[in-house]
Amino acid sequence: AQSVTQLGSHVSVSEGALVLLRCNYSSSVPPYLFWYVQYPNQGLQLLLKYTTGATLVKGINGFEAEFKKSETSFHLTKPSAHMSDAAEYFCAVSLGNLIFGKGTKLSVKP
Amino acid sequence: DVKVTQSSRYLVKRTGEKVFLECVQDMDHENMFWYRQDPGLGLRLIYFSYDVKMKEKGDIPEGYSVSREKKERFSLILESASTNQTSMYLCASSTRSYGYTFGSGTRLTVV
Numbered sequence: 001a002q003s004v005t006q007l008g009s010h011v012s013v014s015e016g017a018l019v020l021l022r023c024n025y026s027s028s029v030p031p032y033l034f035w036y037v038q039y040p041n042q043g044l045q046l047l048l049k050y051t052t053g054a055t056l057v058k059g060i061n062g063f064e065a066e067f068k069k070s071e072t073s074f075h076l077t078k079p080s081a082h083m084s085d086a087a088e089y090f091c092a093v094s095l096g097n098l099i100f101g102k103g104t105k106l107s108v109k110p
Numbered sequence: 111d112v113k114v115t116q117s118s119r120y121l122v123k124r125t126g127e128k129v130f131l132e133c134v135q136d137m138d139h140e141n142m143f144w145y146r147q148d149p150g151l152g153l154r155l156i157y158f159s160y161d162v163k164m165k166e167k168g169d170i171p172e173g174y175s176v177s178r179e180k181k182e183r184f185s186l187i188l189e190s191a192s193t194n195q196t197s198m199y200l201c202a203s204s205t206r207s208y209g210y211t212f213g214s215g216t217r218l219t220v221v
Contacts, residue, residue: 102152
């Protein structure tokens with residue numbers, strides 16, 4: 001069965017610092033992988049996705065993620081955090097329906 | 111842009127009421143989904159549908175039912191609302207290429 005683990009329910013960084021949000025998955029075969037962002041009182045917006053091909057995936061708002069099969073990981077990074085990045089981030093895996101992690105709330109300090 | 115529209119942003123209902131949450135998508139997507147979102151639990155799949163008049167149970171279907179009479183509309187029904195169904199409900203639609211689009215959510219409070 002598929003599952004997704006996001007390490008850290010809350011992450012706090014300073015403006016301009018590196019953002020690293022961790023995601024590990026469990027799947028018997030390489031799945032499709034996604035990162036979504038949710039701003040307060042809104043639905044989920046797709047940041048990026050990995051299906052096949054290049055393992056480094058670039059998304060919107062300067063985010064990127066790297067699929068590492070050997071580590072079963074799909075960590076999300078951004079070189080320099082902005083105040084507007086404060087939101088909740090969800091990693092998801094799919095071999096059919098989407099299975100979500102529990103989310104990581106990112107805070108950005110001025 | 112694909113749009114998924116949920117009819118209400120906020121709802122307050124009484125225990126025991128029958129509640130309908132409506133979701134409409136405008137891009138002819140085959141697949142539609144209902145999730146509930148609770149703090150610390152992430153998103154959990156309630157029901158999904160891959161075609162008109164077709165429905166499948168997700169991970170937490172108890173206390174819910176769904177209806178899909180038309181391709182663009184997927185309704186979630188709480189037959190007899192209870193306080194433990196107070197939550198944020200998110201509808202999504204997708205094509206077979208795994209692109210999910212979410213609605214803005216309905217925050218339901220059952221009192």
